[in-house]
Amino acid sequence: MTWLVTGGAGYIGAHVVRALLDAGEQVVVVDDLSSGLRRKVPDQVVLVEADVRDRDALARALATHRVEGVVHLAAKKAVAESVAQPMQYYRENVDGVLSLVEAMTDAGVSRIVFSSSAAVYGSPDTDFVREETPTIPMSPYGGTKLVGEWAIRDATTAYGLTAIALRYFNVAGAGAADLGDTGANNLIPMVLRAYSNGQRPQVFGADYSTADGSCIRDYIHVADLADAHVIAAQRLASETTPWSVYNIGRGVGSSVFEVMDSVGAAIGEPLNPEVVQRRAGDPARIVASAEAARAGLGWSATRDLDDMVTSAWSAWQQYPPS
Ligand SMILES: NC(=O)c1ccc[n+]([C@@H]2O[C@H](COP(=O)([O-])OP(=O)(O)OC[C@H]3O[C@@H](n4cnc5c(N)ncnc54)[C@H](O)[C@@H]3O)[C@@H](O)[C@H]2O)c1
Structure with a gap:
């Protein structure tokens, strides 16, 4: 099956790309190389150099490569920068989700794994954060991830998508x-x-x-995180629950x-x-x-x-x- 990985030239995305290839999947990457590196994308993988907010470029990539599922990692992620420039963060991270979901629904692609973050929880008053712990982000960055989750969750109801959001803890x-x-x-x-x-x-x-x-x-090894993506992506094929959220930590x-x-x-x-x-x-x-x-x-x-x-x-x- 062919997966489109947004942000596949970045730190985590490049690990996800390799893990999907190792699992026998086909991969296409969309990345604007704003922080990613071309050298991290393996030679056999097509790199579409585009912004995820460019819906036409996404539509072309989905159709040309007969994509059947998406792993969406492309985003800005600096917490302090998001506090200083919240509008830029909402524009980049939320618009990215919206244009991607619209391009997917237009193209009839229904499976998505979404990179969310422990930042959606803010500062929870509990020793171990569960998925049901209230989400009260402390930063605009965390806010953009939570709004992204909501948009995808609502799209599962409206457009028949099947989605898994992975809330990563501290990746290293x-x-x-x-x-x-x-x-x-x-x-x-x-x-x-x-x-x-x-x-x-x-x-x-x-x-x-x-x-x-x-x-x-809670520090989590990026190779363990990449394995979680492969499991989540492959699970989407048989998943009967349209929307699920999982913490990815130790x-x-x-x-x-x-x-x-x-x-x-x-x-x-x-x-x-x-x-x-x-x-x-x-x-x-x-x-x-x-x-x-x-x-x-x-x-x-x-x-x-x-x-x-x-x-x-x-x-x-x-x-x-x-
Ligand atoms: N690193 C962590 O500890 C951590 C924790 C929780 C969640 N996350 C999430 O994981 C994802 C990947 O993070 P990372 O650590 O690999 O960061 P990264 O900056 O290395 O990777 C992000 C990739 O997305 C690309 N990108 C950014 N904006 C884009 C856009 N508008 N269009 C196309 N490509 C774009 C960048 O060029 C880069 O290749 C992000 O969504 C981030 O919020 C990371």
């Missing part, structure tokens, strides 16, 4: 050396960048109500200081982090309940934080970001 690591995360905003690449530049890595706030004062997150919380310790162990040198101001829109703790994905998709993570850190460090050394 590399499934292959050439696919490492070079993003400016995720913790592990930020720490590696600081180390490589001879600077102290920064901790954004150490006065949160957590054991060591730094924020706690159910294990790690603090920023714990991540820095793991990075220090991987590089063989303790880090000397510098505590600076909190960032806008950062909740103190957010850790998934991973039970629904285990029960509903038969998926659970197999890799731990040290696997993420060592694979990220190895990728960073072999493919240093320019």
Whole structure:
């Protein structure tokens, strides 16, 4: 079956593309290369260089390649930037969903896996976030993901789509050396960048109500996440529930200081982090309940934080970001 993967030249999308190919699926990528890299798209995969808001380009890609399902990852994802530029984030992320769903319904394509985020929950007052936990985003970025979910959910009712939204927690690591995360905003690449530049890595706030004062997150290996997409995509063929949502996390919380310790162990040198101001829109703790994905998709993570850190460090050394 042929899948159109939007954002397939990005960090997570490139892993999803390879995992789908490994599972015997055909793939076409739509990506505007605003943050993605052409080199991450395998030679046998067609890259359509277009904005997901360009409905005509999507319609052509869906028809030309006889696409039967979509994995929609293309989006802007920097929380702090979304606080500063909310309109741009709603325009990019929500319009992207709307034009994609319209192009799909026009083309008779009914299956979609949607990249959502733990950011839809905001700052939930619970140790383990379940899919039923109220969604009260703290940032415009989280808001765009929640509105995207609503639009797709409503399209399942109106137009007969079948959809699975995956709410990723904090994605890290590399499934292959050439696919490492070079993003400016995720913790592990930020720490590696600081180390490589001879600077102290920064901790954004150490006065949160957590054991060591730094924020706690649920880190998930990008290769585990890519496997979850393949399972979700293949599940859509036989899925009788038109709309489902799953947390994709490990159910294990790690603090920023714990991540820095793991990075220090991987590089063989303790880090000397510098505590600076909190960032806008950062909740103190957010850790998934991973039970629904285990029960509903038969998926659970197999890799731990040290696997993420060592694979990220190895990728960073072999493919240093320019
Ligand atoms: N990285 C994380 O920890 C995390 C957590 C939760 C959710 N997500 C979601 O996962 C998805 C992928 O994130 P990522 O970390 O791989 O980011 P990324 O920036 O590496 O990838 C995004 C890709 O989408 C492309 N893109 C962006 N806007 C586009 C547009 N309008 N049209 C076409 N292509 C466009 C970019 O060029 C890039 O290749 C996003 O939807 C993000 O919100 C990421």
